[in-house]
Amino acid sequence: MTEITAPKSAITAEQFADEIREQLKYTQGVTVEQAKPADVYVAASAAVRRHLMDSWFKTQADMVNGNTKAVGYLSAEFLMGKQLRNALLNAGLTEQFNAAVKELGFSVQDVVNAEHEPGLGNGGLGRLAACFIDSLASLGVPAFGYGIQYKYGIFEQKFDENGKQIETPDYWLTNEEPWGHIDYNRDQKVSFGGEVVEENGKKVWKPAWSVRAVPVDYMVPGYASGRVNTLRLWTAKSYDEFDLLTFNKSEYLDAVKPQVEAENISKILYPEDSTPQGKALRLEQQYFFVSASIHDAIRVFYPGQDKPDLTTFADKITFQLNDTHPVIGIPELMRVLMDEYGYDWDTAWTVTNKTFNYTCHTLLPEALEVWPSKLIGELLPRHLEIIEKIQDQFAAELKTKGVDEATIKDMAIYTGDSVRMAYLATYGGSHVNGVAELHSQLLKDVTLKNFSDVYPDKFTNVTNGVTPRRFVKLANPRLSDLITEGLGTDKWVSDLELLKGLEPLAADDEFVKKFAAVKQANKVDFANYAKREYGFDIDPNTMINTMVKRLHEYKRQALKILAVIARYADIKSGKISADDIMPRTIVFGAKAAPGYYLAKQTIQLINNVARVINNDPDVKGKLNVYFPWNYNVRLAQHLIPATDLDEQISQAGKEASGTGNMKFALNGAMTVGTLDGANVEIRERVGAENFFLFGMTVDEVDALYAEGYEPKKYYEADPRLKAAIDMVADGTFSNGDKTVYEDLVHDWLTKDWFMTLADFGAYTAIQSEIEALYAQPLEWNRKALINVANSGYFSSDRSMEDYLERIWKTGPLAD
Numbered sequence: 001m002t003e004i005t006a007p008k009s010a011i012t013a014e015q016f017a018d019e020i021r022e023q024l025k026y027t028q029g030v031t032v033e034q035a036k037p038a039d040v041y042v043a044a045s046a047a048v049r050r051h052l053m054d055s056w057f058k059t060q061a062d063m064v065n066g067n068t069k070a071v072g073y074l075s076a077e078f079l080m081g082k083q084l085r086n087a088l089l090n091a092g093l094t095e096q097f098n099a100a101v102k103e104l105g106f107s108v109q110d111v112v113n114a115e116h117e118p119g120l121g122n123g124g125l126g127r128l129a130a131c132f133i134d135s136l137a138s139l140g141v142p143a144f145g146y147g148i149q150y151k152y153g154i155f156e157q158k159f160d161e162n163g164k165q166i167e168t169p170d171y172w173l174t175n176e177e178p179w180g181h182i183d184y185n186r187d188q189k190v191s192f193g194g195e196v197v198e199e200n201g202k203k204v205w206k207p208a209w210s211v212r213a214v215p216v217d218y219m220v221p222g223y224a225s226g227r228v229n230t231l232r233l234w235t236a237k238s239y240d241e242f243d244l245l246t247f248n249k250s251e252y253l254d255a256v257k258p259q260v261e262a263e264n265i266s267k268i269l270y271p272e273d274s275t276p277q278g279k280a281l282r283l284e285q286q287y288f289f290v291s292a293s294i295h296d297a298i299r300v301f302y303p304g305q306d307k308p309d310l311t312t313f314a315d316k317i318t319f320q321l322n323d324t325h326p327v328i329g330i331p332e333l334m335r336v337l338m339d340e341y342g343y344d345w346d347t348a349w350t351v352t353n354k355t356f357n358y359t360c361h362t363l364l365p366e367a368l369e370v371w372p373s374k375l376i377g378e379l380l381p382r383h384l385e386i387i388e389k390i391q392d393q394f395a396a397e398l399k400t401k402g403v404d405e406a407t408i409k410d411m412a413i414y415t416g417d418s419v420r421m422a423y424l425a426t427y428g429g430s431h432v433n434g435v436a437e438l439h440s441q442l443l444k445d446v447t448l449k450n451f452s453d454v455y456p457d458k459f460t461n462v463t464n465g466v467t468p469r470r471f472v473k474l475a476n477p478r479l480s481d482l483i484t485e486g487l488g489t490d491k492w493v494s495d496l497e498l499l500k501g502l503e504p505l506a507a508d509d510e511f512v513k514k515f516a517a518v519k520q521a522n523k524v525d526f527a528n529y530a531k532r533e534y535g536f537d538i539d540p541n542t543m544i545n546t547m548v549k550r551l552h553e554y555k556r557q558a559l560k561i562l563a564v565i566a567r568y569a570d571i572k573s574g575k576i577s578a579d580d581i582m583p584r585t586i587v588f589g590a591k592a593a594p595g596y597y598l599a600k601q602t603i604q605l606i607n608n609v610a611r612v613i614n615n616d617p618d619v620k621g622k623l624n625v626y627f628p629w630n631y632n633v634r635l636a637q638h639l640i641p642a643t644d645l646d647e648q649i650s651q652a653g654k655e656a657s658g659t660g661n662m663k664f665a666l667n668g669a670m671t672v673g674t675l676d677g678a679n680v681e682i683r684e685r686v687g688a689e690n691f692f693l694f695g696m697t698v699d700e701v702d703a704l705y706a707e708g709y710e711p712k713k714y715y716e717a718d719p720r721l722k723a724a725i726d727m728v729a730d731g732t733f734s735n736g737d738k739t740v741y742e743d744l745v746h747d748w749l750t751k752d753w754f755m756t757l758a759d760f761g762a763y764t765a766i767q768s769e770i771e772a773l774y775a776q777p778l779e780w781n782r783k784a785l786i787n788v789a790n791s792g793y794f795s796s797d798r799s800m801e802d803y804l805e806r807i808w809k810t811g812p813l814a815d
């Protein structure tokens, strides 16, 4: 007997169809006959939302009236992915929806396809935030996600006829968006600029301009918890809609200028991943959402109180700083407590310090935000004063702890010229965590070493995780059914460690064959999807070998493409016969920051390698490269379940964690990877014999830097590497034009900061191991199944439990 615990609403498909009809008629004003799939999508979404409403109200009431501390997850990015299917799953309405849509005469696929995914994030950091709020709701923990409702999310990526990346704006709000509810009556005023004056011995900030922060609320339904939390994304509006005086002078454009300027704040998501730009507008965005969120939390938790006792604030809510982007919240809460509510410095500091915690997501020094003091002073003069005072207090504290002058200087939050946000966050909050064991260790040993020496107790680790609802249950229904069959229960969806129960089945050939059949069917599905969406002809009988993530030098897409080229060169030169190779389809997905030159060159190269190889009859059916443009959550949900081999090949010590690696392992892909980020823990859990490890370790990387790395030596020493690079240089992939990849090749041979060339030998060597195993499908699938069975740890539910226990010290609401 299989135990089914998935939520199921009591309403029937007929009733749900009626609700859709009603919604179409009375709210949208279209008849069923007139309706397009997009109308049905909006109507069905509104209907699901209505079903969640009572749980939403109850969760909010219990949160405010109860005594469970809430979590405020402050994040500049929430990469949510499509909402409808997820909401249906959690509301227990999936079957009713499928039947109702058919009854109304529509295709389920068409209706679901009408949703445009909100791309309000760049990559891993934003998607992690989305997984975390899903898990908090599923655990029944009261929580707010606080962020920005960007009008334009991450750009839409296209490729031009030369294979270059083109960025076009993501018009995600041009059609009706049924999930976000704009709440004009719970707005907040956010001010900027001006000066600080003294009045009666008190500092008073006289800002120069203000914008209206209006919340747009998204429901975050938990899976089988009966709880619905809130994602509150702020949108910027102007207070002066337009200036009538100017308008009457017929200077129309000038008349709307203040409005345009105010609304600019939430207009666009900065598309840089891990490399902040330091633009004034970006700081405005950060302050905008953080200030609005802090005031919102006071409004929510002290309803109707003019003189709330904010010494209890940290008992009501704990704010998690998702990287440094919201760190201006620390001086902001200080300012609010002192200037708006009259608390003294020490009281304000105690509350602020208890309220905030900081998650660091990087090891790249250039990713740590540093703001010029001048900019902060111009935009937020009072905050700069507070930061200076924090610095004074900090330096004095360090001195009493016996820290020497030079180290105190090294640790400065405020250097005079600039403000180091990671240091402010570390000192200003209670805890600092990294996002994988190795990363947290390196934070303590390297990036934040001085801080860890002085404040060892602040530092902890919480390894990232991913939500099994979206990335297994929704993305991979076939595997989900097989898991449920194997375990005899579907409880794993909310208790992913139960996957461990699949391990004995890896010895059962019949079960392994079923598992292999699931993968094969997913590959066929993906091939069809790729044909429909991209026009690709993918052969589902080849190994699907995937590398999807942002394009960044440290992630080393270059290593992968060079290995592909080397293989191609081997075949072309007759060194190996095409008949002897394991047929592979290599799939890349990656966006590059628009200003990141080498990343964009790499994209162009991959596209042109694909063009040349896919059109070469000598390798036809043996080696194919595809680069579906605009990698996003939707594409991830199709591609991950169809992948045989996943690439996690960053230089050791550079990827903080990775979360794609977890999604692939959970969906039964094997991983080829370095000892970096969460790869280390994945390998530990699934077993070294079930993971393709290669490449230098952190210590070896450091030693090579110390010794003086010369990439040219590796080029000279390895004829296959040399052949591959020479092919790029000689115009094989640029119609004979040697200038196209000149800069890329020059960088590889003279700098190669992330040691792609040094790891090339190890990377290509492991390929024969990979292919030998793939030639034995039963053994490959056995290992892939063992990966699934041992990846339950990488649920974001577990990450949330760790945060609750180690950092937030709170838990679920009582029923």
Ligand code: GPW
Pocket: 122, 123, 124, 125, 126, 128, 272, 273, 274, 275, 323, 324, 360, 361, 362, 367, 435, 464, 655, 656, 657, 658, 659, 677
């Ligand atoms: F640089 N990450 C990201 F740390 O996606 F801020 N964007 C970013 O701007 C940063 C980190 C930042 C990623 C990490 O690169 C990845 O290793 C990690 O898995 C992910 O954040 C979630 O923690």
